[in-house]
Amino acid sequence: MRHQVDLLATVTVLGVLEQAYFALQVIRARRQYRISPPRTTGHPEFERIFRAQVNCSEYFPIFISLLWVAGIFFHQAVAAVCGLLYLYTRLRYFQGYAAAAQGRLGPLYASARVLWLLLGLAVAGLLAHFLLPCGSPWMAVLVRPLQHLGAW
Numbered sequence: 001m002r003h004q005v006d007l008l009a010t011v012t013v014l015g016v017l018e019q020a021y022f023a024l025q026v027i028r029a030r031r032q033y034r035i036s037p038p039r040t041t042g043h044p045e046f047e048r049i050f051r052a053q054v055n056c057s058e059y060f061p062i063f064i065s066l067l068w069v070a071g072i073f074f075h076q077a078v079a080a081v082c083g084l085l086y087l088y089t090r091l092r093y094f095q096g097y098a099a100a101a102q103g104r105l106g107p108l109y110a111s112a113r114v115l116w117l118l119l120g121l122a123v124a125g126l127l128a129h130f131l132l133p134c135g136s137p138w139m140a141v142l143v144r145p146l147q148h149l150g151a152w
Helices: 002-033 044-073 076-099 101-131 137-148
Strands: none
Touching: 002 044, 002 076, 044 076, 044 101, 076 101
């Protein structure tokens, strides 16, 4: 069983570590700019770091859900690669937003595209699971090209 989800579990742990990194950056900025909780306003750099962390946290449950559904019902390795790409784009988003508000836009759009891709993979996997029995000739037609690519 573990080998069927090891890549998903690894990407999940990396995602949690990334979220912890973002939270630590907020703590550092609070100390640097002397902004005590519960305040969320102050120096513009603190506000950008704070917003970047909150924005990344808001999307994390969506990402984790899609990662696991796509990985279990479509293909683990494909979902894991998409997951790594998503984590990279969110790191770039955080860094870009921390530097300047406009710096967030390119990585934001890239991370949204990866989420849409994961959603598409998850839906395709679920549809295949529910609508195409394993012995179905349609399933064989759909899966054969993926098997040649090593993706199924």
